[in-house]
Amino acid sequence: MKAFIACLGTETNTFSPIPTGLRNFQDTMLYHGDATRAPADLHTAPLIVWRELAAADGDEVVESLATFAQPAGITVRKVYEALRDEILTDLKAALPVDLVLLNMHGAMVADGYDDCEGDLLARCREVAGTDAVIGGELDLHCSITPEMRAAADALVSYKEYPHIDTKERAAELYAICRDAKLGKTTPVMAVHDCRMVSTWRTPVEPMKTFVARMHALEGRDGILSISFGHGFPWGDVPCVTARMLVIADGDKKKAEDLARQLGQEVWAMRQETAPVTMPYKEALSRAAAAAAGPVVVADIADNAGGGAPSDSTFLLQEILDTGLSDNISGLYWDPLAIRLCKEAGVGARLNLRIGGKCCRESGIPVDLDVTVKGIIENATQPFGSVTQQMGDAVWLQAAGNVNLVLNFIRGQTFHPDAFSQFGIDLASLKIIIPKSSQHFYAGFAPIAAEVIYATSPGTLNMDFANLPFTKLATPFWPNVEDPFKS
Ligand SMILES: [Zn+2]
Structure with missing residues (x-):
């Protein structure tokens, strides 16, 4: 089996006036195919995990760009396009590949691209073809979009904020994608939009117990993975709200039911989990x-x-x-x-x-x-x-x-x-x-x-109720008391 691995991301605060240009990527983290030879940092760690797991399985790895910019304002268009195209060129040269594993953020916005990850995943799909299994690891402050879901076979986000579980989630994504390629499983994803804009601190209750509950539901009864995408409140994008994502083995309805159920549990905890400042x-x-x-x-x-x-x-x-x-x-x-x-x-x-x-x-x-x-x-x-x-x-x-x-x-x-x-x-x-x-x-x-x-x-x-969103089509809490009431 041949795995293609890469990393491209930043967390875009569209309300921040600081532009995200090439210098930011260079200062933060920029490797052209050799990130796994350097000591791990937050964003290269998943690639190192993937390389180690592939080596243990006797698989080949082709490593492409690994870059991340310290969060700031909107990414300069030509910078995003050049970085993206470096990955696509490397992918084309590596064909045929069995797995495409991308470490991304999930809330990257470039000038002209509200959903960089959706764009990158779709273009990787175009190049790699339908036989390749494509997986993406996301920060939990991600905006999970229909385009991302359509282009990827599996998306897995961190569960912990602080993000102390990037390596574990990388290993989880690798296993799901490899099993899918081997025909052992058929991952299907469902997403429930919680219509909430907030932040959630996972080391404290009730989120601590909720994270444990997500873990407990995984790996049995046909549930492969559960991610709670908290969303990134400071991104003026259509999918800014928190979303629950469930990957089930072949059973779409099961994934949908659980995503909705867990989303409703997050909704029920909203007063307790609202940040105290x-x-x-x-x-x-x-x-x-x-x-x-x-x-x-x-x-x-x-x-x-x-x-x-x-x-x-x-x-x-x-x-x-x-x-x-x-x-x-x-x-x-x-x-x-x-x-x-x-x-x-x-x-x-x-x-x-x-x-x-x-x-x-x-x-x-x-x-x-x-x-x-x-x-x-x-x-x-x-x-x-x-x-x-x-x-x-x-x-x-x-x-x-x-x-x-x-x-x-x-x-x-x-x-x-x-x-x-x-x-x-x-x-x-x-x-x-x-x-x-x-x-x-x-x-x-x-x-x-x-x-x-x-x-x-x-x-x-932190005044989430009054953030000046212009692209969000649905009502959201805490801007309205019940965003599901029409
Ligand atoms: Zn984050």
């Missing part, structure tokens, strides 16, 4: 007054992982305005400030203009007297079992033990190591502010006296 000024004041620390105040509106600039200054300005001490915030994406700090060196005292540079949602820059306490070139941070690049990183300290970490490659704060690798004792601080919506949770929760999700002006507006 707090305005940032209130969050910081509560954290400062806490009897025990550190309190983790997540700056969720400036999460680069959702397309935000990661240089907003709203929380920093509030810290300075109210004189809060013993805190750390980051990661601020500020290449210019990093350049100045590197030029000055460790120990230098500077009046530095920090953040607030990318766009209106960044707020205004903050001018601060700081000491350069540390510089780490090509820093990394762990995320689950993989390593994420931070680029050059700088630790700054201002009066009142106000600490900041700036980094060169725009990205969210996944793990306490993003800060503590400088030798900073996080346990001694009162407030820790990672710029992240949820991925911070796995690493930071164990060291936190409390975790608060703080809202602020920014690109990731």
